[in-house]
Amino acid sequence: MEDSKKEEVASTSGEVKDVEGEPKKLKYPRAIPFIISNEFCERFNYYGMRTILVLYLTRKLDYDDDTATVLYHSFTTLVYFMCVIGAIISDSWLGKFRTILYLSLVYVGGSTLIALGAIPTWDVDARIMTIFGLLLIAIGSGGIKPCVAAFGGEQFKMPEQAKYLAVFFSMFYFAVNSGSFVSTMLTPILREDVKCFGDDDCFSLAFGVPGMLMITSIIIFLLGKPLYKIVAPAGNMFMKVSKCIWTAIRTRSKEKSVNPREHWLDYSEKRWGQQLVDETRILLNVLRLYIPLPVFWALFDQQGSRWTFQATRMDGDLGFWTIKPDQMQVINPLLILVFIPLYEVAFYPLLSMIGIRRPLQKLTLGGIFAGVSFVISAIIEMQLEDTYAVLPKAGESQLRIFNGMNCDYNVETSLADHATFVLKAKEMFEEKYVRVSGQQSFTYNFSSNSNDPACNAEISGQFAMEEHKQISYFVNNRDGSALNLMRYEDETDKSSKGYPLFRVLGNTAQNTTIVFKDLDSGDLFNRHTNGTFVYDIVDSYPSRYEILVDGKPTKEYTLRLGGVYAIIVGEEGNDYWTEAIVVTEPNSVNMLWLVPQYVVMTLGEVMFSITGLEFSFTQAPESMKSVLQGCWQLTVAIGNLIVVIVAEAKFFDAQKWEFIMFAVLMFVDMGIFAVLAYYYKAIPLKNYDEDDANTTLPIEDKKNGDGLDNPTFSKSE
Helix, strand or coil: CCCCCCCEEECCCCCEEECCCCECCCCCCCCHHHHHHHHHHHHHHHHHHHHHHHHHHHHCCCCCHHHHHHHHHHHHHHHHHHHHHHHHHHHHHHHHHHHHHHHHHHHHHHHHHHHHHCCCCCCCCHHHHHHHHHHHHHHHHHHHHHHHHHHHHCCCCCCCCHHHHHHHHHHHHHHHHHHHHHHHHHHHHHHHHCCCCCCCCCHHHHHHHHHHHHHHHHHHHHHCHHHCCCCCCCCCHHHHHHHHHHHHHHHHHHHCCCCCCCCHHHHHHHHHCHHHHHHHHHHHHHHHHHCCCHHHHHHHHHHHCHHHHHHHCCECECCCCECCHHHHHHHHHHHHHHHHHHHHHHHHHHHHHCCCCCHHHHHHHHHHHHHHHHHHHHHHHHHHHCCCCCCCCCCEEEEEEEECCCCCEEEEECCCCCCEEEECCCCEEEEEEEECCCEEEEEEEEECCCCCCCCCCCEEEEEEEECCCEEEEEEECHHHCCCEEEEEECCCCCCCCCCCEEEEEEECCCCCCEEEEECCCCCEECCCCCCCCECCCEECCCEEEEEEECCEEEEEEEECCCCEEEEEEEEECCEEEEEEEEEECCCCCEHHHHHHHHHHHHHHHHHHHHHHHHHHHHHCCHHHHHHHHHHHHHHHHHHHHHHHHHHHHCCCCCHHHHHHHHHHHHHHHHHHHHHHHHCCCCCCEEEECCCCCEEEECHHHCCCCCCCCCCCCCCCC
C-alpha cells in the first residue's frame, strides 16, 4: 500500500481519524435540504389553514363565535394529543420515515376535504367535510410533528458532526417560522382579495394553496429518500415509562404492608430494573413543574381565535393598505425571528443585571408576560365596547322610526320623555331604552305643516312594542297612496363576520330594481328584488358603492367594517333619491392597537417556551428526553382544552371579563409555579456501567454525547 494511501481508524473518543491521527471532516448530509424544504411546506399548510379557520367557521359555516372557538381549540387539542400517538407509532412500529410519509398522506386528504368543501357551488355538506377534514389534519399534523426534527437529527454522525447538527436545528427552526410567516401573510389575501364562484371572497383558494404546498412537501420528502439514513424503530420509551408506573402502582397496593420501600416507584424495580425506575423518578420530578404550564398555552393559542375575533371588530384601514383581521397573527412569527437574537445579545444581559438569571425565573417571567398581554387585550376590549350596538335588556325595548318622506313631521306620543319631537326628512328617530313589560303599546300622531301635498297628511296609531325586541317603523306613502307606518323587527348588532350590514327601505313603486356597484372592483350585485318595501338585512364587502335605482345612479356611499346601515330609497316625480343612515357606528379603533398585546405575548413565548424546554431537557436522563417532549406537547393540548371548556361554559356576557379571567388565572398560575420552582430539587443522575455500579454524577454534568440538548422550538413544533 502506498504511503499516501490513508485508512480511517476510530479514536478512543469516538472521533473518526485517519492513520496519521488527524480528524477527518465529514460532509454535511445531502438529505438535509429535502427535510428542511418539507418542513417549510408543511408548516405553510398548517398555519395558512389555521390562520383563516375561525373566520371560515363563522362567515361561511355560520357558527357563532363561541362555537367557532370551541372547534378551533378542539382541533388544536387533538393535534397535540396526536403528537404522543405519532411518537409511539414511529418508535414502536413504523419508524420515522414511514410514519412521516403515511401520515402526510392522511394530512393531504384532510386539506383536500376542507378546500373542496369551501367551494359553494358543490352540493355537499361543507360542515361535515370541514369537521372530517380537520380530524384528518389533526391526525396527520400531530402524528408527524415529533418525527420530522428527530428524523433530520438522525442524518448526522455524532459526536463528529455536532456543529453541523446545531446548524440543522437553526435552519429547521427558521423553516418553521418562515413557513408560518409567509402563509399567515398570504392566505388572508387569497381569502379576501380574490373573488370566486360569485362570492366576495375565495376561501376555497385560501385553503387550496396551502393544500398544494402539503402535496409538494410529500414530493420533496420522497425525492430525498435515496439520501436518507433510515433507522429501524427501537421501542418506545413512553410506553416503558407508562408500564413502569403502572407496575409500581399495582405492586404497591399488594405489597405496601409486607414489603415497604423507600419510594413508591421502587415497587417496579424487580420487573423493570433499577435504571428505569431511577430515571422515571427523575422524569416525574421534572413533570411536577409541568402542572401549571397548560394555562400559558390556553392564553397563547387564543391569538388564532379570540384575538382574531377581536380584530374583526376593529378598523384595519391604514390609508395606503387595509389589514385583514387574520393577518394580525403574522406579528408572532415575525417577532419571534427578531426576538431570538435580541434576547441573547440584549434582553437576557439586562435581566441578569436585575437578578433574573436562572431558567425557572425566566420561565415564570414569560408566563407573567402572557398575563399582561391579556390585561392589554381586556383594556382594548373596553375601548371597543363604545362602538358596539346597545341591545335591549330585561324590561326594555328599542324604537326606531325611519322617515322615507322628503318632509318633516311633528310627532306626539305617549312615550316617556318623548311627548313631542320632530322627525326630520330622510332621517331616523331612536330611543334605545323604552321601558316595556312583556308587550305594550304607545300612541302616536304624525302631522306636517308642509305646503307639499305629498307631505300634508296626518296619521295616528299605536307603536306595538315587545320586551327584548328592537322594533322599527318605516314612514312611507308607497305608490303615492296614503301615509303609513310599516312595522318590522330590526337587527342592529354588528355582524359576527366583521362585514358591514345594511337594510334597504324602499319608498318606491313595487319591484323597483336597486343595485349596488362596487366602485373598487366594478362588480354589480342586486340583492333587493323581493318585491317588498322593507328588505332583508344583508352583509357586504366593505367598499365604496354607487347605488343605482332602475339603472339610475342616485348616491355614492362607503360601507365600513362593522357598520350597520339603513339605506332609504325614495321617489320624487320621475327621479329617485337615496339616503344612508348609520344605525350602528362602524369600527373606529384601529387594528394597530392590537400590536402591543402581540409584542408582549411573543416576549413571553420566547422566555416560556424555549427556556422551559431547555431546562427540562437538561434535567432529564438521556433516555427520557423523547418522553419529556411528548409531555410538553400534552401541556399544549390541555391548555387548548381549557379554552374549550371556558368557551363552552359561556361564563361571561362580555368578552372583556373573559380576558380578565384568563389574565388573573395566568398570574395565579405563575404564583403556583414559583412555589413549585422554589422547592424543586434536582435528583442526582446515576451512571450505570456494565457492572451496574451506581456512581452518582451531578445532574448538570450529564450531557448528551454531542454536548447538545434536544432541539427546542418556540411553537412546540
